[in-house]
Amino acid sequence: MNILQALFFPPEQPGGVSSMIPYIQDRFIKLGWQMELFSLPKRVRSKGQEEVQFETFDHTVYSGNTMVDKYIQTYKDYVWWTKMRIKKPYDIIHAHHPIAALVMKQLFPDTPLVVTIHSSYERELILNGKIKEGGPEHLFLMSLYGELEAKADHLLTVSESFRSYIAPHINHPEKIKVIPNGFDEKRFKPISHENAVTQLITVCRLVPAKGLDVLLHACAELKRRGHPFVLHIIGDGPIREELEALAVELDLYDDIIFYGYMLHPEEFMPFFDVFVLPSRAEAFGSVFAEAALCWLALVGTNVGGIAEQIEDGINGLLVPPENPEALAEALEKVVTDPAYRYHLARAGSEKAKKVYSLSRVISQLKKVYVHMKPE
CATH class of the missing domain: 3.40.50.2000 (Glycogen Phosphorylase B;)
Known part of the structure; x- marks a missing residue:
């Protein structure tokens, strides 16, 4: 089985998902699976020109909003870069960001798509004072959850609390599977030490x-x-x-x-x-x-x-x-x-x-992938 892991940030970036996926890839390759990583380089900016259409809502009502316009342009750039770089089919695409997920389904509609929703970008923006709760940026970002549900073949998230957070914005939250992040014990391990001051x-x-x-x-x-x-x-x-x-x-x-x-x-x-x-x-x-x-x-x-x-x-x-x-x-x-x-x-x-072992994540993902594999 050949699987594409579609990220937004390059895998060398810090953070849970970006730093975890390469280790997942390594484990699957050792098991004899084929798995590749894909992401949008930071240097790709304002390249995409194709119009964007969503199935469940009209994003053009937010046109002129700086943050939404930037988000849509990034979507266009992801389309441009994907068309440039991906030239072969995959059995399954596993996306880890809304833009990556929706672009992949647009360009490869017949390929089964699993999406892990890792975090609430809109919540972070509100807490960081970048947008207002109930404002146009917030409404746009919340609408993406329904779009992801409509386009993905399988939705995953990382905690029960986050599934509850998403629930009011989709039709079938009970179908979301929770797979917490996993970590390689060889990478994170204790070292004996004594500190005079805590x-x-x-x-x-x-x-x-x-x-x-x-x-x-x-x-x-x-x-x-x-x-x-x-x-x-x-x-x-x-x-x-x-x-x-x-x-x-x-x-x-x-x-x-x-x-x-x-x-x-x-x-x-x-x-x-x-x-x-x-x-x-x-x-x-x-x-x-x-x-x-x-x-x-x-x-x-x-x-x-x-x-x-x-x-x-x-x-x-x-x-x-x-x-x-x-x-x-x-x-x-x-x-x-x-x-x-x-x-x-x-x-x-x-x-x-x-x-939270990486082995547990691998086992759970294997079950998801095998279940989704086309006949």
Whole structure:
């Protein structure tokens, strides 16, 4: 069976799906399957000219909106690039982004299409202050879920909470299969170490949706209580300068290290003690599973896929979003009690190995592909 994995971002980009798919490809190839990756290079801009039509809604009512126009142009570019590069048929196409999915079905209507919806782009834009809830951009992006349902032969998503989020916008949410992301234990593994001062780490894009302002206020409270720590922030983004200024304002300059973008943070992560990320929304939160496999104690917010990964007090700690005081209390527990921290980390690792292993993903995807294979 020859399968095309259609991405939007190139696979070398950071992030759960982009970094995971090449490892899925490698596993399938070792099993004797044929599998290729396809994505739109960043250099391809404003090349496509073909008109875009959707089956379930008229996108032209949003014409003139800057964000929607850019989205439609990217769709056209994906069509142009796909026509340029793909010259052979595939048995199945597995798309991991709405644009990739809809373009592939447009150009290869007879090829079975499975689509994994990994995240809510519109929710992130709202939380990051880029668009308004109920505005034209939001309505356009929400309409794409119905279009995906109409065009895809099979829909997948990464968490039960995200399936619930999508449910009001499609006709048959019960048909969506949940396959959580999976991670290679050889890539994410613990390393024995001892730190004199508890080392906290977070890995994410520096955008409002990740709640790092809440984290800094919680760390300031932790410091006021007299608990030493170092917070390592790996990632870059538009609010980096704002966060650095907040760190100075909160007297955290000597307690925080901003690293910027790092291609392979998993090589760095095992040397720390606690992973913390107080996201305001998260469809899955791949980095929590990655950190768990590295034997870090987990502290996250009770939202989306994070709450499905963490059982509070058992394999990590959950706090409400937008609550620095609750986050400080959770951090105090893991900073001041190494034995408790170890207990959480061990339980987190055991669950991650059992539930979020790459082998489990391969097994589940094989069943989907075999079921979809044309006779």
